[in-house]
Amino acid sequence: MSRAHPDLAPLAFLVGTWRGTGSGRYPTIEPFEYVEEAVFTPGPGKPFIAYRQRTRRAGADEPLHSESGYIRPGGPDGVELIIAQPTGIVEVHTGEIGRDEVCFRSEDVGLSPTAVEVSRVERRISVVGDTMRYRLWMAAVGQPFQVHLEAELTRV
Amino acid sequence: MSRAHPDLAPLAFLVGTWRGTGSGRYPTIEPFEYVEEAVFTPGPGKPFIAYRQRTRRAGADEPLHSESGYIRPGGPDGVELIIAQPTGIVEVHTGEIGRDEVCFRSEDVGLSPTAVEVSRVERRISVVGDTMRYRLWMAAVGQPFQVHLEAELTRV
Numbered sequence: 001m002s003r004a005h006p007d008l009a010p011l012a013f014l015v016g017t018w019r020g021t022g023s024g025r026y027p028t029i030e031p032f033e034y035v036e037e038a039v040f041t042p043g044p045g046k047p048f049i050a051y052r053q054r055t056r057r058a059g060a061d062e063p064l065h066s067e068s069g070y071i072r073p074g075g076p077d078g079v080e081l082i083i084a085q086p087t088g089i090v091e092v093h094t095g096e097i098g099r100d101e102v103c104f105r106s107e108d109v110g111l112s113p114t115a116v117e118v119s120r121v122e123r124r125i126s127v128v129g130d131t132m133r134y135r136l137w138m139a140a141v142g143q144p145f146q147v148h149l150e151a152e153l154t155r156v
Numbered sequence: 157m158s159r160a161h162p163d164l165a166p167l168a169f170l171v172g173t174w175r176g177t178g179s180g181r182y183p184t185i186e187p188f189e190y191v192e193e194a195v196f197t198p199g200p201g202k203p204f205i206a207y208r209q210r211t212r213r214a215g216a217d218e219p220l221h222s223e224s225g226y227i228r229p230g231g232p233d234g235v236e237l238i239i240a241q242p243t244g245i246v247e248v249h250t251g252e253i254g255r256d257e258v259c260f261r262s263e264d265v266g267l268s269p270t271a272v273e274v275s276r277v278e279r280r281i282s283v284v285g286d287t288m289r290y291r292l293w294m295a296a297v298g299q300p301f302q303v304h305l306e307a308e309l310t311r312v
Contacts, residue, residue, distance in 0.1 A: 045219050048242035052224070063201050068208070068224040070242035072268075080268040082246055084238045086204035086226035090246035092266045110248045110264045112228075112236040 004042035007073045010097045011049055013127040014040040014071070020132075021058060022151025027143050033058035036151055038132075040071075048072040051083075073097070079104070081123070088115030093123065101126040117141055130155035160198035163229045166253045167205055169283040170196040170227070176288075177214060178307025183299050189214035192307055194288075196227075204228040207239075229253070235260070237279070244271030249279065257282040273297055286311035 004012075018038045025031040038053035052068040069083035069091075081093035081104045089111055093104035106121040120139040125132060132153040139145040160168075174194045181187040194209035208224035225239035225247075237249035237260045245267060249260035262277040276295040281288060288309040295301040 043219065046222075046242065050222070050224070050242070063199065066202075066206070068206070068226075069240040070224075072242055072244060072270075075268065075270040080244055080270060082240045082242070082244055082268060084225040084240040084246060086202065086206070086228055086238070088228060088236055088238055088248070090238055090240060090248055090264075090266055092244070092246055092268050094269060107268070108246075108266045110246055110266045112231065112238060112248050112263070113250060114228075114231040114236060 003044045005045060005047040007047040008042050008049060011071060011073060011079070011102065013100045014049060014102070014125065014132075015042055016040060016155045018132050018153035019156050020151060020153030022055070022149055024149045026138070026140070026146075026148050028141055032064070034064055034151075036153060038153060047074070051081075071102075088112030089118055091121055093121070095123075100128060120145055159200045161201060161203040163203040164198050164205060167227060167229060167235070167258065169256045170205060170258070170281065170288075171198055172196060172311045174288050174309035175312050176307060176309030178211070178290075178305055180305045182294070182296070182302075182304050184297055188220070190220055190307075192309060194309060203230070207237075227258075244268030245274055247277055249277070251279075256284060276301055 021035055023033050034055040035058050036055045041050045049071040054066040055064040057064055067083050067085045072080050079095045079097050083091045091106050092108040093106050095104035102125050104123045109118050118140040122137040125134040134151055136149040137145055138148040177191055179189050190211040191214050192211045197206045205227040207227055210222040211220040213220055223239050223241045228236050234252045239247040247262050248264040249262050251258055251260035258281050260279045265274050274296040278293040281290040290307055292305040293301055294304040
């Protein structure tokens with residue numbers, strides 16, 4: 001965390017490069033398993049953490065999802081998350097920082113004209129030692145809000 | 157462009173790492189000069205270009221802006237741009253691809269609770285050989301829509 005902004009101290013547990021596996025499900029698709037790399041990088045010198053990740057289908061050389069954005073402490077709820085996705089979706093979240101855990105709820109989901117409809121997202125990321133677990137809930141394409149992704153990553 | 161999706165051919169002129177200088181102005185701030193690095197990376201294997209950039213104040217070790225997102229061909233206007241910024245701003249654009257030029261107009265600007273108000277953005281990027289020029293127009297904080305940024309970068 002050298003050169004990191006002091007406001008980032010409560011989020012220091014996120015910083016690093018993480019690799020692992022996850023699974024996805026949703027009523028409209030076949031369940032799937034994936035391999036993920038996620039990178040959380042402080043500022044530098046500014047009060048945000050840059051975030052990017054990529055997934056590939058488990059056991060195959062097939063790229064699946066990717067996204068990139070920023071986590072910034074502050075605001076009435078304690079932390080904000082801003083994400084862009086190559087599927088044409090942007091998410092603006094607010095959330096709370098806990099002890100080795102951060103929870104985000106979407107305040108706004110923006111869609112490009114060709115994007116699939118997503119109306120609500122929640123993300124919870126927890127870290128114990130060098131193990132990160134996250135869960136993502138989503139309401140999309142007319143389906144009720146429910147778990148879509150669960151993954152476990154290791155700091156490398 | 158090895159492994160790049162064939163739909164990216166009309167945007168191949170963007171791909172690479174670009175460095176150069178730019179200048180910013182707006183009625184509410186002091187004019188400023190900056191040094192920039194911008195990176196446009198295809199897919200891989202998917203029909204989008206990942207985009208990220210960082211600027212520093214010219215002549216100083218001071219980070220200024222950064223942003224990241226994706227350019228994806230398709231849609232009624234020919235191309236879409238989805239961007240997240242650590243200032244709490246997301247932009248969803250549509251645009252047209254010209255000969256060595258791409259123009260984007262914001263369809264939606266999303267703001268986190270602590271973000272400065274931005275209501276409209278346009279971006280034009282043109283490439284001649286290994287020289288990229290871009291201009292960014294913005295309506296923000298109650299000011300009329302006008303040029304905010306101009307830069308010239310070289311492919312490295």
